Amino acid sequence: MSQDHNKSRRHFLGQAAATTAVIAPGITLMTIAQANQDQPHGASSSKRWGMLVDTNKCTDGCTDCVSACQQENGWGDGSSDESLSNPQQKAQWIRTVTIRDKQTGHTNQLPMMCQHCESPACVDVCPTGASMKRVDGIVLVDKHICIGCRYCMMACPYKARSFVHESLHDQKSNSPRGKGTVEACTMCVHRVDHGDQPACVEKCSSGAMMFGDLNDPNSDISKKLAEVDSTQIRADLGLNPSIRYSGI
Amino acid sequence: MLSQMLKQISRQRVTVVALVLGSLMGYASIAQSGDRDGVRSSISPNAGDSCVRETSWMRRNHMELLQHDRDRTLRQGIRSVDGSIKGCVECHVQQDDHGNTVAINAENQFCSSCHAFTSVSIDCFECHATTPDSVKRAAK
Numbered sequence: 237m238s239q240d241h242n243k244s245r246r247h248f249l250g251q252a253a254a255t256t257a258v259i260a261p262g263i264t265l266m267t268i269a270q271a272n273q274d275q276p277h278g279a280s281s282s283k284r285w286g287m288l289v290d291t292n293k294c295t296d297g298c299t300d301c302v303s304a305c306q307q308e309n310g311w312g313d314g315s316s317d318e319s320l321s322n323p324q325q326k327a328q329w330i331r332t333v334t335i336r337d338k339q340t341g342h343t344n345q346l347p348m349m350c351q352h353c354e355s356p357a358c359v360d361v362c363p364t365g366a367s368m369k370r371v372d373g374i375v376l377v378d379k380h381i382c383i384g385c386r387y388c389m390m391a392c393p394y395k396a397r398s399f400v401h402e403s404l405h406d407q408k409s410n411s412p413r414g415k416g417t418v419e420a421c422t423m424c425v426h427r428v429d430h431g432d433q434p435a436c437v438e439k440c441s442s443g444a445m446m447f448g449d450l451n452d453p454n455s456d457i458s459k460k461l462a463e464v465d466s467t468q469i470r471a472d473l474g475l476n477p478s479i480r481y482s483g484i
Numbered sequence: 485m486l487s488q489m490l491k492q493i494s495r496q497r498v499t500v501v502a503l504v505l506g507s508l509m510g511y512a513s514i515a516q517s518g519d520r521d522g523v524r525s526s527i528s529p530n531a532g533d534s535c536v537r538e539t540s541w542m543r544r545n546h547m548e549l550l551q552h553d554r555d556r557t558l559r560q561g562i563r564s565v566d567g568s569i570k571g572c573v574e575c576h577v578q579q580d581d582h583g584n585t586v587a588i589n590a591e592n593q594f595c596s597s598c599h600a601f602t603s604v605s606i607d608c609f610e611c612h613a614t615t616p617d618s619v620k621r622a623a624k
């Protein structure tokens with residue numbers, strides 16, 4: 237989408253929003269209260285949402301973040317679906333990975349999910365435009381137009397995406413998911429848009445995960461990143477992920 | 485001979501036009517009298533006083549509204565929109581006699597009854613939740 241096209245579309249949407257109040261007399265108080273919490277203009281390019289994981293705090297064997305994601309987004313144990321798929325086929329939005337230093341034997345556990353790259357390989361290869369990056373850096377799949385070709389799954393160096401192999405009936409209302417489409421961590425975009433934190437960050441009992449705006453030098457996460465040594469996984473690929481790890 | 489043929493053709497035409505008109509009027513009157521059978525106008529106790537647009541407008545154009553606003557929500561993160569399918573479900577979902585919530589796309593429920601009547605299949609619920617979260621669902 238060209239920049240100009242974007243602009244005119246936004247202009248049009250702006251006008252449409254201005255006229256809505258006139259043509260929709262039936263707006264209830266509930267809708268207005270809801271609207272105030274949201275960002276009325278949506279995602280902003282002045283922000284870049286990211287996370288910092290302190291792998292020294294991440295406790296071996298803990299799966300708080302995984303279960304929080306399952307309950308929030310309705311996959312794995314958070315859903316009664318996918319009974320026909322085998323374990324390799326089942327959706328996995330976030331998983332824990334244990335890395336081991338061969339020389340010392342020291343192990344570290346860390347959560348692995350969509351790394352919300354600045355230059356996402358999935359978006360590059362997607363033939364339909366379904367894989368997309370929001371202006372605030374969150375990488376999503378538009379399942380309305382995903383054709384399930386799975387190019388993005390092949391392209392992703394983090395194995396972050398899953399494909400739904402069977403019909404589902406037990407979705408969460410904030411996380412639509414369905415057969416024949418690809419899915420991954422959304423950074424809990426529905427919560428972030430309401431000013432909340434992703435479910436994994438909120439539920440991590442050891443406080444190993446931090447979420448915030450990487451563009452804002454005064455955010456907690458930016459201050460922490462300036463202070464501690466952190467790294468991106470497969471930084472050599474130059475994709476510039478929004479998820480950073482310290483302690484590895 | 486020729487005039488007779490012409491007459492017959494024009495008579496056939498009149499019949500075709502009358503048939504088409506008749507079916508159109510029939511459709512319009514059905515579309516307008518959706519309240520006839522209780523199910524099609526069903527709203528749940530958690531609904532407000534009115535829909536996001538006039539009912540007659542919604543009957544014909546709800547899909548345009550949903551399609552427009554889905555892109556705004558997903559791609560631009562604008563969540564205070566009228567065309568929210570979550571909103572449709574929250575207001576129009578029904579409970580059965582045991583107090584369990586019935587999926588909105590189940591037979592004779594709000595979405596499915598009209599779509600079955602007009603022979604339009606709905607793909608929305610391949611992915612979208614058919615009941616609000618944290619309710620007790622009726623067994624299928």
Ligand code: SF4
Nearest residue numbers: 362382383385386388
């Ligand atoms: S599976 Fe869907 S999101 Fe992935 S590349 Fe194909 S169309 Fe794009």
